[in-house]
Amino acid sequence: MENYNLLFPRLRSARxxxxxxxxxxxxxxxKKYNRSEKLWDIRRKIPWIPLENPYQRGFVRFFVLRDDVKRSKDTDFFEGILNKINTYMYSESRQFLKKKKKSGRRIYVEREQKLKRISSLGWNDPKLGFTQRERQYFLKKEEYNPFRKRNDIYYEFIEPWRFILRVRPNMITHYKPLDSELEKECDELGSYLRQYKVAGIIRKKIYGRPKPWKADYETDLIKSRKYTAYIMSATELADYFEDL
Known part of the structure; x- marks a missing residue:
């Protein structure tokens, strides 16, 4: 009986x-997520090997400087901006068409291509390194995101007329060798990590950040003019509505 009493505190509860x-x-x-990240880094660092016989695979369309902008003294400045907001679109034909339904029948229309919009995170990203002069050529905007159910802030270039579209053949000159064992392990880990419950745990435990209800509550109050009038000075209030 005494031995039983000594062992009883060591028993674990159901909880x-x-x-x-x-x-x-x-x-x-x-552990599997960290392994997946490590394999992704290994795949990314596999060197590209040049092809002996390069071949064409469709066409690519991108933005370049207009001729008058090239002849100006700010060529290097706008070239630097273009390198950060340029977009590339690929197509099997030179026309860059897509199907569209109109009046019950399908027609082909040209695919629209725009310059890249900079998100609020990219705006302060040191890798992009926007200078103070470059920031003056961008306009801050907001757009409602139906998936996140909130307004997303982004920055858009205000003088897109300085760039024009150029179409060139898309030449394949290099290839990256594939490791069958590496690709097999990546597929297995990806299939496991994409499961509904597993993905939910990853978002909560790895990507998740504390976001108390008080932060959302205060944000909603700040958007109210009545509350703002009491906590902000006249100068701060003017700056606040100027950013909207």
């Missing part, structure tokens, strides 16, 4: 066993 099982699952998912 403790459930918590331990959940942590083991999270550790397994985190």
């Amino acid at each position: 403790s066993r459930k918590r331990a099982g959940r942590k083991d699952v999270e550790k397994q998912i985190r």
